[in-house]
Each structure stands twice: as C-alpha cells, then as structure tokens.
Amino acid sequence: MSLTEDKLLEQLESFVNNDIAHFKELTQKVIRNYTKKSKRLDKIVKQSDTQQKQLITLHKELDEYKNHLEDKVEDSLKEIKDLNREIEDTQREVIFTMGAIGESRSKETGNHVKRVAEYSHLFAVKYGMSEEECELLKQCSPMHDIGKVAIPDAILNKPGRFTDEEFKAMQKHAELGYEMLKHSNRTIMWAASIVAYEHHEKYNGKGYPRGIAGEDIHIYGRITAIADVFDALGSDRVYKKGWSDDKIFNLIKEERGEHFDPKLVDIFFEHLNDFLKIRDSYKDNFEE
Ligand SMILES: [Fe+2]
Ligand SMILES: [Fe+2]
DSSP, X not given: OOHHHHXXXXXXXXXXXXXXXXHHHHHHHHHHHHHHHHHHHHHHHHHHHHHXXXXXXXXXXXXXXXXXXXXXXXXHHHHHHHHHHHHHHHHHHHHHHHHHHHHHHTTOOHHHXXXXXXXXXXXXXXXXXXXXXHHHHHHHXXXXXXXXXXXXXXXXXXXXXXXXXXXXXXXXXXXXXXXXHTTOOXXXXXXXXXXXXXXXXXXXXXXXXXXXXXXXXXXXXXXXXXXXXXXXXXXXXXXXXXXXXXXXXHHHHHTBXXXXXXXXXXXXXXXXXXHHHHHHHTOOOTTO
C-alpha cells in the first residue's frame, strides 16, 4: 500500500468515525427528547385521568345536589300547600263562627247555619253552578244574619210582636251586614256581603232592603233566601213550635215565583229527599 492510499484510508476512517460519533450523538439526543416527551405525555395522561376522576365526582355531586334540590322544592311546595289549606280552613272557621254569632243574636241555633250552608250547597249544585261557586256559597251563606250583631238587644230579645218601628230597625240587619263585609276584597267576603244584603229580597220585588226582583237578586241571595226560610219554619224555637212538613211544603209551593225563585222551588221538590236528609243529619239538640 502506498502512502497516499494509507492517508486516504486514514482519512476515510476518520470520516466514518466522525459520522458514527455524530450519529451516536444524534441518536442519544433523539432518545433524550423522546424520553422527555414521553415523560410529559405520561404526566398529561395522569393529569387527564385525575381531571376525569374529578369530573365524575363533580357530576355525582351535581346529581346529588339536583336530587336534594328537587326534594327541597317538593318539600317547600308541600309546605305552601299545607299553609294554604290552613289559611283556607281558618278563613272558613272565622266565617262560620261569624255566622254563628249572627245567628245566636237572632235566637237561632248553631245547627241552623250548618243546615243553611248544606241546603245552599245542594241548591247551587242542582242549579248548575260551578263546583267552586257551590263551595263558596256553602261557606258564606251562614253569614246571612251577621248584621244582627249591630241590632240593639232590646229589639233582638224582645218577646212577642214587634212594633212597626222595631220591625224596621230589625230589617236593617240586611244592610248592616252588607256594610260590614263589602269593603273586603276577598271573594268569600264579597259573596257573604251579597248574601247578607239580599237574603230578604223576594222574587216578586216585595222584599227588603231594596225591593229588587227576579234575577236582579243575585243567585246567592235567592238561594240563601229559600234555604233560610225552609230551615227557620221547620225548627223549634224557645218562642215557637216548628211547622209541620205539609205546612212548610204548601207555603213553599204558594211562594213559587212570589217569595222564591220558581226554578229553586222546582229544585227543592225534585230533590226533596236530599234536603230532608241534610235536615236529619244536623238535628238541633236542645239538651246541649
Ligand atoms: Fe235575616
Ligand atoms: Fe237564618
């Protein structure tokens, strides 16, 4: 081998060695980079795992919260409903008590207002009024004589017949009741004010206080009128014996289109048994 060849070979070897070293260095760099990146990837995967777990937990918590919220809303709704019922019951009780106070002043019994309430309800149902109105009339018809709380004792408790003047003073109870109740904007009070005002009006226009006739008298007034008279006639009082059924039925027939709305008289006789059933279930007990 000549010197030149040796040199060439040496040079070639050095080139190859250099390249190998360079290649090694490159490979190591790539491996380092790869390891670094793979570690970062691992970290990212781990992080996303944790995030996923956190998401699942959050989702669960949200679900639980939603259920809790639903329960809470349901509970609150129930509470509101209970409260509403309580308010309505209280209203009914107050109204009923006011009615009973009115009746106690007029020498009637507590059961009189109960019966009038039931009769009025039955009339309203058969007349074709809505369920809501039937209930309303049942609640407020016991208030028909509430104005009597403002009538002087001397007149209210007078035994025997009234003078014309006393009778006029007594008749004032209708207007007085109306005046007491008309300012309220509660439906039940408004309805009760009509009942108080118009329960002594007659279909033929000969009643009081205004002498209005026919359907100018509110149906609440027309119904309470017949319910009140039917009950008052048949009930025993300290000062009078109750009428016999025949006598009562005859009067109601005679007053068809006079004192009473003819349609209501027809309803009364068509459903007489139901009315008598109500009378039987709320009998007066004088031994109380
Ligand atoms: Fe009355
Ligand atoms: Fe009455």
